[in-house]
Amino acid sequence: MNALVTEPAAALIGEPTTDPFIIEAVGLTKVYGAQRALSDVTLRVPPGTIGLLGPNGAGKSTFIKCLLNLETPTSGSAKVLGRDIRARNRASREKVGYSPEQDCHIAGMAGCEYVTYCGQLSGMPFQVARQRTHEILDLVGMGQERYRPVDTYSTGMRQRVKLAQALVHDPEVVFLDEPTNGLDPSGREHILNLIGALWSDLGISVIMSSHLLRDIERVCDRVIIIANGRVVEHSSIEALKNRHKRIVELNPASEPERFCSVLEQAGLTVSRLSNGKLRVESASDSIEWMLELMRSHNLPPAEIVANPDALHEMFIKSLAAGHGNHT
Amino acid sequence: MEIIRDLSRWRETPRGLFYRWWTIVITGLRQIAKTKLFRMLLFTAWTGGLAIAATGFLFSQSVSSGGWLESWATNFNVRFQAIVSAFTAFVLLFPEVCIGGFFTLIFWVHSMVGLLLSMVALTVLVPRLVTQDRATNALTVYLSRPLTSTDYLVGKLGIIVSVLALMWTGPLLAGWMLSMVFAPDRDFIVYSFKPLLHALLFNGIGLVSLALIALGVSAAGRTSRNTVMLWLGLWIVVGSIAKDREMPIWIRRASFSHNLSEIRQGVFKVETVFTDAVATLPLIDSKTVKSLTTAGRLTSATDFHGALWSLGALSALSLFVFLRKLRTE
Numbered sequence: 001m002n003a004l005v006t007e008p009a010a011a012l013i014g015e016p017t018t019d020p021f022i023i024e025a026v027g028l029t030k031v032y033g034a035q036r037a038l039s040d041v042t043l044r045v046p047p048g049t050i051g052l053l054g055p056n057g058a059g060k061s062t063f064i065k066c067l068l069n070l071e072t073p074t075s076g077s078a079k080v081l082g083r084d085i086r087a088r089n090r091a092s093r094e095k096v097g098y099s100p101e102q103d104c105h106i107a108g109m110a111g112c113e114y115v116t117y118c119g120q121l122s123g124m125p126f127q128v129a130r131q132r133t134h135e136i137l138d139l140v141g142m143g144q145e146r147y148r149p150v151d152t153y154s155t156g157m158r159q160r161v162k163l164a165q166a167l168v169h170d171p172e173v174v175f176l177d178e179p180t181n182g183l184d185p186s187g188r189e190h191i192l193n194l195i196g197a198l199w200s201d202l203g204i205s206v207i208m209s210s211h212l213l214r215d216i217e218r219v220c221d222r223v224i225i226i227a228n229g230r231v232v233e234h235s236s237i238e239a240l241k242n243r244h245k246r247i248v249e250l251n252p253a254s255e256p257e258r259f260c261s262v263l264e265q266a267g268l269t270v271s272r273l274s275n276g277k278l279r280v281e282s283a284s285d286s287i288e289w290m291l292e293l294m295r296s297h298n299l300p301p302a303e304i305v306a307n308p309d310a311l312h313e314m315f316i317k318s319l320a321a322g323h324g325n326h327t
Numbered sequence: 328m329e330i331i332r333d334l335s336r337w338r339e340t341p342r343g344l345f346y347r348w349w350t351i352v353i354t355g356l357r358q359i360a361k362t363k364l365f366r367m368l369l370f371t372a373w374t375g376g377l378a379i380a381a382t383g384f385l386f387s388q389s390v391s392s393g394g395w396l397e398s399w400a401t402n403f404n405v406r407f408q409a410i411v412s413a414f415t416a417f418v419l420l421f422p423e424v425c426i427g428g429f430f431t432l433i434f435w436v437h438s439m440v441g442l443l444l445s446m447v448a449l450t451v452l453v454p455r456l457v458t459q460d461r462a463t464n465a466l467t468v469y470l471s472r473p474l475t476s477t478d479y480l481v482g483k484l485g486i487i488v489s490v491l492a493l494m495w496t497g498p499l500l501a502g503w504m505l506s507m508v509f510a511p512d513r514d515f516i517v518y519s520f521k522p523l524l525h526a527l528l529f530n531g532i533g534l535v536s537l538a539l540i541a542l543g544v545s546a547a548g549r550t551s552r553n554t555v556m557l558w559l560g561l562w563i564v565v566g567s568i569a570k571d572r573e574m575p576i577w578i579r580r581a582s583f584s585h586n587l588s589e590i591r592q593g594v595f596k597v598e599t600v601f602t603d604a605v606a607t608l609p610l611i612d613s614k615t616v617k618s619l620t621t622a623g624r625l626t627s628a629t630d631f632h633g634a635l636w637s638l639g640a641l642s643a644l645s646l647f648v649f650l651r652k653l654r655t656e
Contacts, residue, residue, distance in 0.1 A: 139334065
């Protein structure tokens with residue numbers, strides 16, 4: 001029987017998982033000598049597209065590696081897809097894909113050979129693995145390069161083949177560590193669209209670690225911020241933005257000076273940005289007051305962006321707070 | 328994304344552990360089979376197997392009663408016919424000494440050839456085992472899948488054992504079986520079986536110890552060049568130093584090739600072939616007796632148990648190095 005089932009992906013979306021959380025960590029700690037890379041991390045992550053944010057050395061990669069058993073946690077426990085990572089070591093990774101930050105390939109192997117091999121290592125029969133390899137390589141945007149040895153690939157191509165090996169065995173959750181590093185703008189666009197579609201179209205949860213906040217903001221519906229080995233924030237992006245709805249950026253089509261004076265007369269604090277935009281601190285969560293103000297003073301149209309860089313600011317604030325609230 | 332909606336899904340139960348081990352082994356073999364040197368070594372090794380078959384066949388056809396040697400001797404004078412008759416009579420009367428001794432010598436020679444070819448093959452293979460996986464972070468690929476470091480070890484050991492089996496065990500067994508297919512009587516099978524078991528025992532010891540040492544060496548190096556240098560250093564340089572009988576025993580035992588050589592002498596006991604011949608066979612003159620006794624003394628093991636323990640310790644050390652280095656970076 002052919003193990004591959006070609007059916008509308010939408011039919012499989014939201015397939016029932018036995019556990020409501022894809023990750024459950026309790027007191028997860030990893031210590032390297034005197035350094036605590038992860039400190040008592042306790043959190044439960046529901047399925048979806050989750051961004052993992054944090055400065056360099058915050059413990060993002062260590063967290064992922066502990067969940068995959070690539071690093072043995074010093075203490076604490078964790079479950080991935082409801083399977084304990086220690087008690088069910090192999091089984092906990094059966095339906096998990098991982099695309100590490102650094103290059104990883106097998107010397108001398110062509111791209112399609114490599115991805116097929118990875119599929120087989122996950123227990124796929126050769127024919128099935130080969131068929132899915134070609135589908136996935138098409139998906140990540142690889143053409144005839146797939147028949148060339150991976151050693152000869154450009155950084156962007158290596159990034160794509162890494163993503164392909166993480167997806168070949170049709171995982172339920174995939175960990176992506178800096179998946180857009182080294183990609184050109186069009187390649188980045190393609191991969192971000194693909195990552196976004198993994199959950200929305202296929203029901204594959206994504207844990208994406210990145211330092212590019214815009215990538216996370218664009219693709220993810222939840223975010224986990226890690227600093228100094230602690231989880232300092234874990235919430236949906238929507239909730240984070242709502243907490244931050246007090247900044248409005250305006251880009252007037254004309255008469256910026258009049259705009260500025262009207263806003264100041266209204267008692268608002270206005271600052272001019274180097275790109276010509278006006279940044280206004282608002283007391284309200286809504287922008288209705290701004291539209292009303294523009295109407296009453298007959299101001300020219302303007303591009304209004306509520307909560308620009310909300311994630312960035314939340315990120316900075318969370319890091320500054322930095323004590324860690326485990327969710 | 329439109330394309331993603333047409334993606335096939337895989338919802339079968341993944342295949343078991345043996346399949347994954349097998350995948351590592353067969354893929355590793357395919358990779359090494361791409362090198363020309365390996366294919367040449369394989370050809371040489373199986374030529375050696377054919378040589379065993381041919382030698383065994385010629386021996387059995389020659390010395391058996393009514394064989395072609397007796398028929399051929401009738402073309403010569405009576406004295407020659409008598410010598411040939413005596414020789415075939417020896418085989419009939421003392422099959423253990425004649426047939427067993429002959430096959431012990433064949434297998435002993437083949438063990439040297441097989442071991443040498445295996446060492447050369449390992450020189451090609453060693454950097455591809457763990458060194459390249461560490462250099463290219465491929466370890467992460469293995470260990471982020473439903474595989475443990477033990478599974479990785481088993482897979483890599485499987486590659487080495489398969490290569491050594493192709494270079495050494497396969498030709499040995501095939502050569503013996505081919506020669507026995509055409510043997511004129513059962514005695515050849517019965518009396519060559521014990522030497523075959525000795526050959527297989529040494530082969531097994533070599534297989535296990537070389538596999539572990541090769542893995543340890545492969546795990547120790549970060550670059551292919553360093554790994555090859557380390558392997559050649561341990562094999563040739565340390566081996567050459569250990570050949571000097573004046574060297575302290577611990578230096579000699581530090582060489583795995585010296586230890587294997589000692590174990591080979593101890594397992595095959597080639598000296599007993601000569602001493603048995605001297606003790607059992609009649610009509611042997613004193614000069615021949617002296618030559619056989621000297622040959623026996625030269626081929627006897629002097630430090631069998633020490634070599635066995637040392638080889639075990641080197642293998643354990645290699646395994647330790649392998650497990651220590653088997654961390655994702």
